Amino acid sequence: MRIAVLDHDRSQADLICQVLTAAGHSCQSYDSGKELLAHLRKDSADMLILDWLVSDMNAVEVLRRAREKMPAHTPIMFMTTSSGEDDIVAGVAAGASDYMIKPLRRGELLARVQAMLRRAYPSQNGAEQLQFGPYVFETRPGRLLMEGEVIDVTHKEFYLALLFFRNIGRPLSRAYIHEAVWIRETAVPSRTMDTHVSRVRNKLQLKPENGFRLVPVYSYGYRLEKLGTPGTQ
CATH class of the missing domain: 1.10.10.10 (Winged helix-like DNA-binding domain superfamily/Winged helix DNA-binding domain)
Structure with missing residues (x-):
């Protein structure tokens, strides 16, 4: 699966892509919301993972605009450093399918991503x-x-x-x-x-x-x- 990752922290984005690539996915990371949205205008992704602390745009706006460019079933997960209810509610209201609280755990990240992809693409869940x-x-x-x-x-x-x-x-x-x-x-x-x-x-x-x-x-x-x-x- 093709997974796009938006995170202003390059080391964090590299870690996420390392975990997902090792699991057999294709992963592309982006530093800014504008860069990600420009990519989505030209190409698609099977899943998005978005940092809540986007450096150049409001995270809710990035999420909404990304959702407009993608099929409704495409899973989007956002990451936040806060467990506060306001951020979580805002993310889900803007179109997120799920969220994770930083710092990320490799095993949990992979388990959540795999579960979301299975739900979103049931026809591809045969015996690989x-x-x-x-x-x-x-x-x-x-x-x-x-x-x-x-x-x-x-x-x-x-x-x-x-x-x-x-x-x-x-x-x-x-x-x-x-x-x-x-x-x-x-x-x-x-x-x-x-x-x-x-x-x-x-x-x-x-x-x-x-x-x-x-x-x-x-x-x-x-x-x-x-x-x-x-x-x-």
């Missing part, structure tokens, strides 16, 4: 298949196959494995893995994550002969590496 070498992930039923055979994994093991495969070659920190897989669970012991990673490694047989290797990154997290064609040097 993602294939990486001998591994096939069927995202809707949460089923994982290796060379056509179903692998018995738990819900968290499935999404942990998918997270690694969507980020092949990229070191993932423990904090990032925690936010993406455990989401709202705040107290997850380090050994719990290590146990899940070990189970994923063993159940998926992530070893050189199968073309992949899941390795720890010292004092940081883990990285899934794609090796040469199995059976070759």
Whole structure:
């Protein structure tokens, strides 16, 4: 899905796009309301994520004008640093579908975005298949196959494995893995994550002969590496 992000804070916009791109979406960020609206005059987006503190325009005006240029079902989520009722009511009244309060949590952001997209585009919610070498992930039923055979994994093991495969070659920190897989669970012991990673490694047989290797990154997290064609040097 194509997601447009408006945030005057470049680091915040980069973080949002990093999370969404890792989940398979196309993400484009904008620094100003005028820049975003100019884009929407020429092209479309499947979803908008808007910062309430727009630097060059009133946020309500940006939201209303964006809504005028898009199909009614297009989800729009706004972000605010305040939990005050006035901002939330104003945003929803201007056409927002949902809101999040900063600071953003990666896991919650992704969960909310995915839920909004499923509601807005039900016809695209079939059993998406993602294939990486001998591994096939069927995202809707949460089923994982290796060379056509179903692998018995738990819900968290499935999404942990998918997270690694969507980020092949990229070191993932423990904090990032925690936010993406455990989401709202705040107290997850380090050994719990290590146990899940070990189970994923063993159940998926992530070893050189199968073309992949899941390795720890010292004092940081883990990285899934794609090796040469199995059976070759």
